[in-house]
Amino acid sequence: MASRTIPDASKQCPVTFDHHSRDHADNYPKIYAELRETCPRAWSASYGGHWIATRYQDVLAIAQAKDSFTSDKTVDPVTGEVRGGNTIPSLSPYRLLPNESDSPEWEGIRTFLNRRFSPKTVEARRIQTRTWVNELIDRVIETGHIDFLEDFTNPLPGYVTMEIFGFPLSDWNRFADPAHRLIYLRQDDEGFAEAFANLDYFRQRVDEEIEDRRRSPRDDMLSMLANGEVDGAPLDRKRIQEISWQILAGGVDTTTALTANTLVHLGRHPEHRQRLIDEPELLPIACEEFVRYFSPVHGPARNAKADVDLDGWHFDKGDRVTLAYSSANRDPEVFEDPEEVKLDRFPNRHIGFGAGMHRCVGNNLARMMFQEMITGVLSRMPEYRIIEEGLRRYNSIGNINGWIHVPAEFTPGRKLG
Secondary structure (H helix, E strand, O other): OOOOOOOOHHHOOEEOOOOOOHHHHHHHHHHHHHHHHHOOEEEEOHHHOEEEEOOHHHHHHHHHOOOOEEOOEEEOOOOOOEEEOOOOOOOOOOOOOOOOOOOOHHHHHHHHHHOOOOHHHHHHOHHHHHHHHHHHHHOOOOOOEEEHHHHHHOHHHHHHHHHHHOOOHHHHHHHHHHHHHHHHOOOOOHHHHHHHHHHHHHHHHHHHHHHHHHHOOOOOHHHHHHHOEEOOEEOOHHHHHHHHHHHHHHHHHHHHHHHHHHHHHHHHOHHHHHHHHHOHHHHHHHHHHHHHHHOOEOOOEEEEOOOEEEOOEEEOOOOEEEEOHHHHOOOOOOOOOOOOOOOOOOOOOOOOOOOHHHOOOOHHHHHHHHHHHHHHHHHHOOOOEEOHHHOEEOOOOOOEOOEEEOEEEOOOOOOOO
């Protein structure tokens, strides 16, 4: 799509901005701080043209204005052109449901999913999650070496996601790897098309398991999708695939990114690590601070439904806007000393799990997995050291702020068995 021009005075704050660039990944706190100060309602010609909302109040207002802004995605059946959606540029021609939908479709799907992600249901998974955490640590505990991504923060959410679906645990990497690559590779990277093609295996397996669950239902998400109803109607193949893609993408990447960023931070700040060891009851509050500070969901998109004015900010129908969570969560107008991690920050009004109707359905599950992973590491390898020269950040953090490799070493210990 060709870049848009700047047609009126309201778009007279143009900036050079590419949230998928290497420079952005390395320097996003500084980039966003400058935008908040000098051009908080910026316009970028990149990716067809879009606004960037960087201040907390603007991000919150747009996220909550569901009658004026949409995250719905449509695909032209003839040309294949994708319009809208909650990423800039669009991540794929497949919708993520319920994220890329609006009322009333959103309410039906969200209600359908809620019982699988309720606090009570999530808590029932804690013991099994803890068992897997210790099993993964047992695999490396005698060696004194770990890559926190490959050995720990990737497989654990993968296991939990497979169990929620009802897939064999052994499928986790074949599903998770292409999902990760789609998220961290730029679309002009030669590996992006390959990663996208590899998702066909996930779609094929969903189809196969749905047919099996229709014959033999079980207590899992695939059985819910195969035999459940939304707004009184059974789910067709397209909707099942779109909901499944959302659960996979949300399950295997955001928690991985949050936990990896936290482990890097604690490795670099032993005083924070020691405080969490000495005060384990602080971890749930610290979790909210790490969500704020690292904002694993970096900046989703919204789309203007019609010409709209919002607190003096004019949008033309069809205008796209990036809601820069990573900037809003460090806005000094809202957070005292926003560039510092305060483990006991309270209250903490972060929007790291979203705001408005599209708040993350899996936020309780993410918190639980994060707490169990951090507890496992701090109890069994408390003096780990990050190998800085081996760190490798996502090539693009425009969708998710994560890492590809986080190697570390520690004093070898004993398996729990």
